[in-house]
Amino acid sequence: MAVYPENVRPDNVRPDNVYLDHAATTPMLPAAISAYAEAMTVVGNPASIHSQGQNAKRMLEEAREVVARSVGSDPIEVVFTGGGTEAINLAVKGLFWARAPRTRILAPGGEHHATLDTIEWLEHHEGAVVEWLPLDDLGRVDVAVLERAIAANPDDVALVTLLAANNEVGTLQPIREVAALAAAHGIPVHVDAVSAYGHVPIDFAALSRTGASAVSVSAHKIGGPVGIGALVLSRRATVVPLIHGGGQQRQVRSGTQDVAAAVSFAVAASAAVAELPGEGVRLAALRDRVIAGVRAAVPEAVLNGDPDPAGRLPGNAHFTFPGCEGDSLLFLLDVAGVSVSTGSACQAGIPEPSHVLRAMGRSETEARGALRITLGRTSTDADVDAFLAALPAAYAQAARAGLADREPAR
Amino acid sequence: MSGGVDSAVAAARAVEAGHEVVGVHLALSRMPGTLRTGSRGCCTIEDSMDAQRAANIIGIPYYVWDFSERFKLDVVDDFIAEYAAGRTPNPCMRCNERIKFAALLEKAVALGFDAVCTGHYASILTDADGNRELHRASAWAKDQSYVLGVLTTEQLAHSMFPLGATPSKAEVRAEAAERGFSVANKPDSYDICFIPDGDTRGWLAERVAPATGDILDRDGAKLGEHDGAVAFTVGQRKGLQIGTPAADGKPRFVLEVRPITNTVVVGPKEALAIREIAGSTFTWCGVAPANPEVAFDCDVQIRAHADPEPAVAQVVPVSGSTTGETELVITPNEPLTGVAPGQTAVVYVGTRVLGQCTIDRTVSAVPVAAMSSAAADA
Numbered sequence: 001m002a003v004y005p006e007n008v009r010p011d012n013v014r015p016d017n018v019y020l021d022h023a024a025t026t027p028m029l030p031a032a033i034s035a036y037a038e039a040m041t042v043v044g045n046p047a048s049i050h051s052q053g054q055n056a057k058r059m060l061e062e063a064r065e066v067v068a069r070s071v072g073s074d075p076i077e078v079v080f081t082g083g084g085t086e087a088i089n090l091a092v093k094g095l096f097w098a099r100a101p102r103t104r105i106l107a108p109g110g111e112h113h114a115t116l117d118t119i120e121w122l123e124h125h126e127g128a129v130v131e132w133l134p135l136d137d138l139g140r141v142d143v144a145v146l147e148r149a150i151a152a153n154p155d156d157v158a159l160v161t162l163l164a165a166n167n168e169v170g171t172l173q174p175i176r177e178v179a180a181l182a183a184a185h186g187i188p189v190h191v192d193a194v195s196a197y198g199h200v201p202i203d204f205a206a207l208s209r210t211g212a213s214a215v216s217v218s219a220h221k222i223g224g225p226v227g228i229g230a231l232v233l234s235r236r237a238t239v240v241p242l243i244h245g246g247g248q249q250r251q252v253r254s255g256t257q258d259v260a261a262a263v264s265f266a267v268a269a270s271a272a273v274a275e276l277p278g279e280g281v282r283l284a285a286l287r288d289r290v291i292a293g294v295r296a297a298v299p300e301a302v303l304n305g306d307p308d309p310a311g312r313l314p315g316n317a318h319f320t321f322p323g324c325e326g327d328s329l330l331f332l333l334d335v336a337g338v339s340v341s342t343g344s345a346c347q348a349g350i351p352e353p354s355h356v357l358r359a360m361g362r363s364e365t366e367a368r369g370a371l372r373i374t375l376g377r378t379s380t381d382a383d384v385d386a387f388l389a390a391l392p393a394a395y396a397q398a399a400r401a402g403l404a405d406r407e408p409a410r
Numbered sequence: 411m412s413g414g415v416d417s418a419v420a421a422a423r424a425v426e427a428g429h430e431v432v433g434v435h436l437a438l439s440r441m442p443g444t445l446r447t448g449s450r451g452c453c454t455i456e457d458s459m460d461a462q463r464a465a466n467i468i469g470i471p472y473y474v475w476d477f478s479e480r481f482k483l484d485v486v487d488d489f490i491a492e493y494a495a496g497r498t499p500n501p502c503m504r505c506n507e508r509i510k511f512a513a514l515l516e517k518a519v520a521l522g523f524d525a526v527c528t529g530h531y532a533s534i535l536t537d538a539d540g541n542r543e544l545h546r547a548s549a550w551a552k553d554q555s556y557v558l559g560v561l562t563t564e565q566l567a568h569s570m571f572p573l574g575a576t577p578s579k580a581e582v583r584a585e586a587a588e589r590g591f592s593v594a595n596k597p598d599s600y601d602i603c604f605i606p607d608g609d610t611r612g613w614l615a616e617r618v619a620p621a622t623g624d625i626l627d628r629d630g631a632k633l634g635e636h637d638g639a640v641a642f643t644v645g646q647r648k649g650l651q652i653g654t655p656a657a658d659g660k661p662r663f664v665l666e667v668r669p670i671t672n673t674v675v676v677g678p679k680e681a682l683a684i685r686e687i688a689g690s691t692f693t694w695c696g697v698a699p700a701n702p703e704v705a706f707d708c709d710v711q712i713r714a715h716a717d718p719e720p721a722v723a724q725v726v727p728v729s730g731s732t733t734g735e736t737e738l739v740i741t742p743n744e745p746l747t748g749v750a751p752g753q754t755a756v757v758y759v760g761t762r763v764l765g766q767c768t769i770d771r772t773v774s775a776v777p778v779a780a781m782s783s784a785a786a787d788a
């Protein structure tokens with residue numbers, strides 16, 4: 001058998017490929033890669049007492065401080081995890097268990113699967129009673145609906161969880177209002193900021209003052225490595241840990257800490273925060289070109305999410321193309337060298353009708369014609385040009401293929 | 411690409427023949443199992459991953475296309491409805507007819523592809539005039555031309571079967587191993603992919619409400635009761651639970667299932683012999699015969715693994731039809747056993763698939779004095 005590393009890069013992607021799926025993952029920042037590689041050469045378990053251990057611990061804690069600054073929290077509040085999904089699991093399950101015997105979980109229906117599936121698991125195995133809150137036409141949770149849901153029995157609400165910005169349609173959510181509302185009843189709030197982090201400012205101190213208990217973030221969405229994220233957990237919040245062991249990180253998340261990944265994460269976090277004011281404006285301008293260009297090329301296309309540029313993520317454009325399967329469009333654009341997304345796909349790679357659009361009250365047919373275009377640090381005007389050039393032919397052909405595979409033969 | 415060895419090798423051969431190939435895995439269930447168990451597998455996530463790894467090695471793009479809704483409507487629900495109507499359907503055939511060479515092909519053509527290429531063991535040959543014909547595979551033991559008998563001329567024009575000329579499955583496995591496919595030794599799949607444990611009766615019983623009905627003999631005399639006609643198939647011997655033995659002491663077999671009256675007709679083994687089968691839903695595969703109204707010699711095959719039997723076939727008007735309906739009537743030279751309405755009769759001329767019909771009615775070779783015939787009324 002050949003020694004493995006001879007073919008790490010299969011290079012299946014054409015050299016002129018245009019990557020417009022930055023919400024899935026975005027290229028690692030070169031500085032984060034070099035810091036990662038360098039930090040990996042340092043020997044030492046941060047829990048060890050000797051000088052190598054202390055050296056590693058110093059690197060780890062400096063990284064934690066940088067990540068804490070990027071979200072406006074105290075360093076002690078940053079709990080590194082294996083990624084966004086683990087952070088969300090820790091927050092949702094950990095808060096639910098810590099709040100026993102309360103049983104109610106309030107969450108919008110358009111959350112990421114990391115939240116949806118965690119809550120459903122709690123429902124099926126731990127006696128949670130779930131109330132899925134509807135989203136409005138723009139994909140936003142209605143604070144008044146949440147208020148009524150809490151008021152029905154405030155004493156039995158274990159937690160409220162919601163996205164800071166919807167990962168599919170990009171709609172920014174009223175997290176401050178939600179946090180304040182829940183805090184008035186002493187209910188902990190978890191904010192899933194995985195898609196918002198690095199794209200809009202996250203101020204944990206302010207959120208925490210108004211009542212939020214925990215915020216989840218992930219490194220690979222901002223140019224850091226896959227495999228590390230963080231739960232920013234208020235010093236006043238209590239969660240029951242998912243992982244038991246050596247008691248690292250406030251006993252909340254045991255396991256030897258990944259110093260090199262934390263260092264790389266910190267490099268990406270500091271760059272993202274420093275660049276945010278300029279990048280936010282630049283990406284919003286590119287996004288607005290995408291939106292205007294799609295509308296000009298395909299007048300039937302429906303923009304999903306908030307049409308107000310201030311109400312959505314700067315790098316997100318999301319459309320429904322009537323009469324098309326989103327996966328047909330994705331395939332045709334892929335063949336044309338443009339990588340976009342239909343939203344979420346399950347583990348087998350089967351495109352699913354968007355549950356976000358379903359939560360917004362759209363039909364399943366509409367939910368199948370969705371396409372998400374997301375921009376990031378490496379996106380350029382030329383990328384937008386290439387996408388807009390490829391779209392008309394792809395749309396025309398996808399429309400011909402139509403929804404044929406949904407109608408029974410006979 | 412199902413994730414099996416055949417479609418992986420077929421894809422590799424298509425690439426080597428110079429075609430531009432994209433691997434497509436059909437998602438036929440919204441709730442796929444995670445891991446393959448035993449020989450059943452074309453729907454699990456492990457199978458999807460196997461298919462993707464083969465596509466990686468070949469160096470072709472790979473996508474999963476979701477046909478779960480159409481599969482449920484056209485194959486699974488049809489399977490249940492056919493059983494409920496007392497017929498014995500072949501879901502693999504229905505899948506070829508309505509999914510692989512219909513929904514999938516239509517979508518593929520609309521998206522710019524020319525053909526659907528599969529790992530079926532069958533050959534496409536071209537006659538002197540350039541017409542495409544479907545023929546049996548060289549590997550007789552693996553031949554799958556029967557389940558492709560439903561293909562129409564148009565569908566055949568957009569189909570490719572690169573394994574047709576392979577002498578044996580062993581060669582395909584050897585080739586897969588040589589190409590480095592992890593699925594080279596993956597077990598063949600059998601049975602019905604959407605019935606995970608292979609218990610067709612139990613699966614159907616959960617989906618078709620059983621109702622107690624009568625078990626009759628061929629003269630119409632009641633011999634006992636059953637718990638639901640759906641549980642019976644023509645030719646079945648076991649599980650009849652008739653208290654009284656037959657007058658001649660010989661075992662009795664299910665001859666007919668009549669869903670409308672919820673009755674099961676039983677009789678001696680000899681009565682299972684069928685001298686005529688007919689179906690009004692028939693298609694020609696490739697160029698249709700010039701004069702099918704004139705009886706012609708052929709071979710008929712009535713199950714995927716049955717032998718072809720010499721027969722005479724003819725298209726005739728359906729008796730009593732006022733709308734000009736016709737049916738394909740097939741008369742085997744020797745009576746056939748194991749024939750039930752709902753099965754597909756595929757008509758061959760030599761190795762060529764000429765066409766097929768879904769069997770609507772059969773005529774027993776052994777007449778009953780009290781009944782004009784044993785033709786199924788289903």
